[in-house]
Amino acid sequence: MKKVFMGILVLMVAVTLSASIRVVSYNCLNYSDDDPDFRLPSFGAVLNAIDADVFLFQEIDNEEGAELLLGVLNNAGEEFAGTVYVNGYDTNNYMVYRTSAVTFAAQDTIITDLRDISEYEIIVDGNLVRLYSCHLKAGTGDDDELQRLSEVTTLREHIQNMENPAEFLIVGDMNFYSSSEDAYQKFIQDENNNAGRADDLCESVGNWHNSSSYAEVHTQSTRSGGGNAGGAS
Numbered sequence: 001m002k003k004v005f006m007g008i009l010v011l012m013v014a015v016t017l018s019a020s021i022r023v024v025s026y027n028c029l030n031y032s033d034d035d036p037d038f039r040l041p042s043f044g045a046v047l048n049a050i051d052a053d054v055f056l057f058q059e060i061d062n063e064e065g066a067e068l069l070l071g072v073l074n075n076a077g078e079e080f081a082g083t084v085y086v087n088g089y090d091t092n093n094y095m096v097y098r099t100s101a102v103t104f105a106a107q108d109t110i111i112t113d114l115r116d117i118s119e120y121e122i123i124v125d126g127n128l129v130r131l132y133s134c135h136l137k138a139g140t141g142d143d144d145e146l147q148r149l150s151e152v153t154t155l156r157e158h159i160q161n162m163e164n165p166a167e168f169l170i171v172g173d174m175n176f177y178s179s180s181e182d183a184y185q186k187f188i189q190d191e192n193n194n195a196g197r198a199d200d201l202c203e204s205v206g207n208w209h210n211s212s213s214y215a216e217v218h219t220q221s222t223r224s225g226g227g228n229a230g231g232a233s
Contacts, residue, residue, distance in 0.1 A: 019125035021101055024052040025133070025171035028069070029231050030091060032061035036068050044072035053101040054122070056133040058173050059091040066094040083107050083120060093118035093133040093172075110158050112151045119158075127167065130159075134172030136183065148175065148183035156186060159196035170198055179205035 026047075031039065047055065047069070055073075060066050063085040070082040073096060083095045086109055093116070097104060103123040110117040110132075120131045132155060137147035159168060176184050179200075187198045208214045 019127075021053040021124055022051070023054045023056065023131070023169060023171065024050055025056045025058070025173075027058045027135070027173040028060055028065075030059050030061055031057075031065045031069070033064035033068055034061075040068055040072055043069060044075065047073055048076045053098045054131065055096045056118075056120075056131060056171050057094045057096070058133060058135040060085070060094045061091055063087065069094070070096050086116065086118065088116040090115045091135065092116065093135070095120045095131065095133065097122065110155060112154050114147065114151065117151070117155050121166075128164070130162075130166050130168040132159075132168065132170045132172075134170065134174060136173065136175050138175045140177060144175075145181055145183065148181070149186055152183040152186045156196040156198075160193045162195070165195060168198075177209040178207045180207075 024047075028043070031043075055069075057066070057069065060069075066082060066085045070080060073080045079099045080096050081099050081104065083097075083104065084107060085094055086092060086107075088109065088111075095107075095118070101124070105121040105123055105128065107121065108119040110119060114137055115135045118133045120133070122129050122131065134151070134155065136151050137144050155170070170187070174184070178184070188200055189197070191197065202217060204214055204217045206214065208217070
């Protein structure tokens with residue numbers, strides 16, 4: 001059983017020897033339908049250039065914003081479908097998938113003390129694959145780190161208790177500052193029950209925050225100004 005964890009943007013997932021899919025995780029920074037003409041053309045240019053089969057979005061503010069992202073992908077002539085938009089606490093996840101590449105099977109919501117973690121089940125070349133989209137607690141304080149650990153623990157225990165094991169992929173905005181953080185280690189550490197243990201496919205592990213040594217794997221707010229919608233500089 002393949003178990004992978006990802007904190008970067010784009011991943012090619014080789015599910016079997018005969019099939020592979022491209023999965024993208026994208027934090028859309030409080031995206032809604034408030035100002036569709038301002039950011040939507042840029043999203044369209046980027047998302048269509050990436051040419052992924054599955055998009056896992058975080059920080060979607062409302063269902064209308066989710067539908068705009070789905071629409072801009074279908075404007076290029078492809079056939080994409082979206083999952084049910086679940087309006088939980090704070091911002092939410094949303095998945096869009098290419099109907100010719102994957103078959104959508106089911107979705108579920110994993111409740112944490114802050115934002116929900118979304119579980120999506122897809123079929124690729126006859127194989128069941130579970131995708132998890134996370135937006136863990138932000139912040140550098142001890143309480144923030146404990147909150148992230150609680151969220152990761154909830155997810156790992158959920159996967160360990162699944163009656164029907166399957167390949168899985170965990171993506172999202174993890175808000176980790178270092179690979180030494182307890183929550184990061186919870187994802188990958190060896191425990192008595194390793195059904196929910198993940199592997200980080202990125203080999204650039206260490207103290208990522210504000211370090212030019214890891215510039216090639218920095219994907220969040222890679223800019224010098226705050227910009228629209230409250231992004232970090």
